[in-house]
Amino acid sequence: MSLDAPRSDPFKSLLQLTAGDLTSEQRIRRAIEVGREYLGVDNGVLSYTGEGRYEVVETSIESGPYAAGAVVDLDGTWCRHVVGSGETVGFADATDSEYRDDAALETTGIYCYVGAPVDVDGETYGTLCFSDAEPRSDPITDRERDFVSVLAEWVGAELERQKHYTELREQNERLDEFTGIVAHDLRNPLAGAIGFTELAQELVSGQAADFLGRVRNSLGRMESMIAECLILAKEGADVGERTEVALEALVRDAWDTVQTRDAALTVDIAPGTTVVADQMRLRRLLENLFRNSVEHGGPGVSVTVTGDERGFAVADDGPGLPPAVESALAAADTENVKSFGLGLLVVQRVVSGHGWDLAVESSDAGTRFAVTDVNTAEPIYHDLDG
Template structure:
């Protein structure tokens, strides 16, 4: 394997390959403790005082977990494990001073150490890449049993599984960071475009209204102006939603707020009455959130309920919540048309509309904005069926520790 390719593969495991890079213990996502526990078990199993997990780079041996000695770095040329770790087999040497492979090695001659008993097992991944070795040794001769050697190989396989888990963790963290950066750029772009388009569209609608005033209602152009105006206002509403989506979920100004007070503001915004017997009712609950974003979230959820009522019953919307040491959960339950189970996750995505018969106009961004607000608070928004029919939006706000 090409040395650069080897170092590149090791970097996927969070194992630094240069002197000025951080070793495993300094990588925040990774912990050497589970590896050290395996090394300690291996040394105890073989009855020897020393054990290490070695990572062999293109030019170095790095001890990423060690028992009995301090983890260190040496050149690959001086490493004992580098001479045998690619063999594909375990190496057991009762007395390294008598073995021609190791007799002149500085770890044996006394220049660095005086190793006598030495045993190592390659750390080979399922893809065939050998990361390094699990090694146990002593300054006195020893002869482990076959059962001890078998157990040493089992522990080496466990070490590989831990390193593979660390690799996947790093990959997921990298992917998550890239997705967050991409989403931020997309939101910024959407906000800029919607803002830039809103001005010309508003001007166009102004001229349409002037045209409507100048044209007699019986004139054919009156109908055209009406169609243009309706389409323009729908487009303007869409741009407003896109702009709102791009802005929501940013920096939060958390305050202690009353759920019932925010619900009253939402009712006023939507022209609804609030209280028992009204279309909208709300319990009271104290929570620590961004009040403006909570208001937007509730407004979107209540507006959805208003826009998609059931033709079989009078609309009722109930806002409630529960609080415990986990945090606060807010529920907005309606008795409207409801959402089929297979569509509940899909409608939370931006610009997704079900387009069912009888459904009104919408941008498909209301639920996506609400979900974004919940996520910005560290919470989750989900949908479920209201008993008796309808949809209940469940929004969790974790405790602020």
């Protein structure tokens, strides 16, 4: 191919791959075609070179030892030089290069070759190479070498993305299995323990009844923690189904489910205020904020909930959050928030799952959690006839 011959811009073709609605395999195959067409050679091959073998992953070659899925000895290929040096190797005519006496010339029958290493997660995965059984009259230019290097980097990034997607899918499958175990295998015996404890409480009095009461409270807390773990397993992505929820009624309902001791609740919500939300998860958010206020606010803490169509806030007059907790919440630092208990992590995940904004203000005079941008999504309803 003459260097003066008109060519399409290969970098523009590469950008078009990322914009196209293609699978990962289709993008890699198209990338091989882009490189092959640009270099004017017959063959393009993506290989895996782990464990001393040369395995063909994707290729333009339809038959023979370098067809898709074929495995050959790496030592008999030109690509061994790429793997050994970690750099791009190329020549237009092997007989007119430093590789004129290389054994690969006989084993492959390839005279024109350009190959670059493909790295995945910082380690050599294999090579991306382009070749031809006939020498090329024009020398391999620096621009062509650079393009093959860039193309190999792009393919490596695509393989890395594909690998991470597969790992994430497998993790999600394991997570689904785990949540199923938690939901069924733990909840069932726990429900039995709660039931028999309540029956025993009815049959005794005095100190024994007090002890059973403590057992019942502990079992109830375990039940709440299991529910929180299940919530955490589902949060983080968009919650999906949302409906218009009457905010004041939900606030009062959530308050009634929390052991509030001597705490006092004040509700100042504009009449008719609704929130577009997953009702169950919003209720869980409120329950955890109430529980946090009651547990850390001290005896007789006062909790105030305000709200309108723009959002809502839960405030208390307790001693305030430790600075580390406030900083972690403000930065959405999941790892640090997690270390302060599941409750605040549930709050953070419910907010992020809805796409809302959370602001936290805390001082010696109390703490205020403000949730805004709550009605930006349209309600989603199940089609009961579908």
